[in-house]
Amino acid sequence: VVEKETLGFQAEVKQLLHLMIHSLYSNKEIFLRELISNASDAADKLRFEAINNDALYGDDNELRIKVLFDKDAKTITISDNGIGMSRDEVISHLGTIAKSGTKEFFSKLSGDQQADAALIGQFGVGFYSAFIVADKVIVNTRRAGAFASEGVRWESGGEGEYSVESIEKPGRGTDVILHLRAGEEELLSSWKLKSIIRKYSDHISIPILMQKEEWDEEKKETVLKDEWETVNQASALWARSKNDITKEQYEEFYKHVSHDFQPPLTYTHNRVEGRSEYTQLLYVPTHAPFDLWDRNKRGGIKLYVRRVFIMDDAEQLMPTYLRFIKGVIDSNDLPLNVSREILQESRDVRLIREGSTKRVLGMLEELANSEEQENKDKYTTFWREFGQVLKEGIGEDATNKDRIAKLLRFASSKNDSADQNVSFADYVGRMKEGQTKIFYVTAESYNAARNSPHLEIFQKKGVEVLLLTDRVDEWMLSFLNEFDGKELVSVAKGDLDLGALEDEAEKKEHAETESSYKELVEKMKGALLDKAKDVRVTFRLTESPACLVADEHELSANLVRMLKAAGQ
Numbered sequence: 001v002v003e004k005e006t007l008g009f010q011a012e013v014k015q016l017l018h019l020m021i022h023s024l025y026s027n028k029e030i031f032l033r034e035l036i037s038n039a040s041d042a043a044d045k046l047r048f049e050a051i052n053n054d055a056l057y058g059d060d061n062e063l064r065i066k067v068l069f070d071k072d073a074k075t076i077t078i079s080d081n082g083i084g085m086s087r088d089e090v091i092s093h094l095g096t097i098a099k100s101g102t103k104e105f106f107s108k109l110s111g112d113q114q115a116d117a118a119l120i121g122q123f124g125v126g127f128y129s130a131f132i133v134a135d136k137v138i139v140n141t142r143r144a145g146a147f148a149s150e151g152v153r154w155e156s157g158g159e160g161e162y163s164v165e166s167i168e169k170p171g172r173g174t175d176v177i178l179h180l181r182a183g184e185e186e187l188l189s190s191w192k193l194k195s196i197i198r199k200y201s202d203h204i205s206i207p208i209l210m211q212k213e214e215w216d217e218e219k220k221e222t223v224l225k226d227e228w229e230t231v232n233q234a235s236a237l238w239a240r241s242k243n244d245i246t247k248e249q250y251e252e253f254y255k256h257v258s259h260d261f262q263p264p265l266t267y268t269h270n271r272v273e274g275r276s277e278y279t280q281l282l283y284v285p286t287h288a289p290f291d292l293w294d295r296n297k298r299g300g301i302k303l304y305v306r307r308v309f310i311m312d313d314a315e316q317l318m319p320t321y322l323r324f325i326k327g328v329i330d331s332n333d334l335p336l337n338v339s340r341e342i343l344q345e346s347r348d349v350r351l352i353r354e355g356s357t358k359r360v361l362g363m364l365e366e367l368a369n370s371e372e373q374e375n376k377d378k379y380t381t382f383w384r385e386f387g388q389v390l391k392e393g394i395g396e397d398a399t400n401k402d403r404i405a406k407l408l409r410f411a412s413s414k415n416d417s418a419d420q421n422v423s424f425a426d427y428v429g430r431m432k433e434g435q436t437k438i439f440y441v442t443a444e445s446y447n448a449a450r451n452s453p454h455l456e457i458f459q460k461k462g463v464e465v466l467l468l469t470d471r472v473d474e475w476m477l478s479f480l481n482e483f484d485g486k487e488l489v490s491v492a493k494g495d496l497d498l499g500a501l502e503d504e505a506e507k508k509e510h511a512e513t514e515s516s517y518k519e520l521v522e523k524m525k526g527a528l529l530d531k532a533k534d535v536r537v538t539f540r541l542t543e544s545p546a547c548l549v550a551d552e553h554e555l556s557a558n559l560v561r562m563l564k565a566a567g568q
């Protein structure tokens with residue numbers, strides 16, 4: 001028997017606890033959603049492990065969650081018969097935060113409660129939200145397959161530390177017991193708890209049970225009976241018919257699968273039949289996660305096979321450039337014992353990935369092409385949060401390149417702001433008579449692009465230039481040469497050929513000017529011998545005396561600068 005030990009929380013946990021208790025109070029009901037969500041995950045994990053080890057169920061194979069309360073003790077208990085936790089798991093799961101990037105995330109908190117509350121929402125509060133309503137939390141747990149004597153009790157007041165000790169626990173799974181703070185007594189009611197569960201947790205696929213109530217004539221109050229009733233619909237939400245699912249239910253389900261706090265931007269729900277049969281319920285979040293650029297970041301798709309949870313973060317089901325998509329894919333064809341290795345090679349997985357990619361692009365096109373202001377605004381939000389990631393798709397997904405190109409948005413010399421809201425189609429629709437190319441400039445910032453001397457001649461002629469200033473742009477452009485048959489041309493490269501945009505008189509004048517400066521140009525070439533490859537008279541400038549240009553087939557100055565900055 002291991003002695004009771006007292007351990008300190010990881011520094012970030014302490015910060016999270018402190019912040020949550022102070023800033024999420026107005027959202028306090030979410031504690032129940034979070035604890036039920038964990039109980040449901042624990043049931044999923046047990047079902048998954050039991051695929052290869054049926055004995056884990058013992059004589060208890062009806063997975064369920066119970067919510068109990070005790071008015072006298074002022075406690076609420078959330079009890080599951082899921083996977084449970086070992087002592088080591090208790091310490092690592094309930095004493096630290098496993099998410100990568102946690103330190104950086106906490107360094108961003110400002111101390112302003114409202115701003116921080118929104119940030120914490122994106123981070124996901126999880127188990128620790130119990131302390132919003134409780135000043136003492138006890139977790140009694142026993143890992144599936146372990147002996148009754150191997151139970152573990154975790155206990156904390158949510159300050160700096162917690163204790164762990166061994167206990168006897170008759171059944172498998174986890175009981176989370178909340179000792180409510182003074183003033184939270186209104187939660188001690190069947191009606192109240194049921195209404196919170198129906199609001200936030202109706203989508204949970206296993207039954208959430210509560211005790212029935214009965215009026216006691218003698219005591220003149222309701223008493224709890226030893227009889228249980230199911231409070232939620234208890235069927236997998238994605239398997240229900242679309243018409244039976246409300247927007248709120250879709251949104252709550254999103255929060256469960258994504259660990260996000262805010263509602264999604266949009267979603268798509270389909271049953272796909274044909275060469276591969278599966279159901280997909282895919283969401284676009286409203287905010288980029290704090291770890292969008294973290295290479296080790298978990299993806300967002302949960303894989304189920306015929307309703308049985310198989311794995312989180314099935315990255316094979318979505319291309320990398322759509323890594324921000326959250327949701328569920330439930331396959332009818334994959335074997336239950338599918339592994340990550342099998343996923344990589346599976347034809348079914350390839351079909352699912354291709355089909356899901358098309359769905360996501362379709363969902364984005366719907367927003368992008370909509371006439372409704374609400375959808376337009378949503379696309380603006382989408383582009384701001386995820387546009388840079390979507391651009392990766394130009395290089396990554398040759399099949400859908402044209403569709404992705406239509407979804408791109410840029411800042412433009414036609415506008416007075418850095419807002420990226422001009423599409424290639426907008427540009428093409430505004431092209432001048434005789435213009436056959438799409439002109440762009442790349443730079444490290446909007447201001448640098450806007451004030452580039454290369455733009456002068458275009459301004460003068462009233463020709464629009466797209467201003468590309470995101471880090472991925474240069475890379476993306478190496479995969480994108482044209483749009484709709486119109487060549488994409490950098491205004492900073494090569495011998496700028498404005499074609500029909502120049503009239504005959506101009507051409508003649510240019511030729512004359514060139515020959516009159518011939519001598520000077522030769523002198524300059526000599527002087528700059530080892531610094532410049534060529535010196536030319538240019539007509540692309542109207543105000544600046546000179547500018548540097550890159551050779552048509554060479555790296556652009558901006559890319560060279562980026563490579564240098566990256567130490568190459």
Ligand code: ADP
Pocket residue numbers: 034038039042080082083084085093094124125126127128174259
């Ligand atoms: P998340 O659910 O996002 O992983 P939480 O803070 O909600 O984060 O929970 C932390 C971890 O604690 C979970 O990932 C899980 O491993 C463990 N855990 C929490 N509740 C339970 C439970 N009821 N049964 C088993 N494990 C649990």
Ligand code: MG
Pocket residue numbers: 034037038126127
């Ligand atoms: Mg959780």
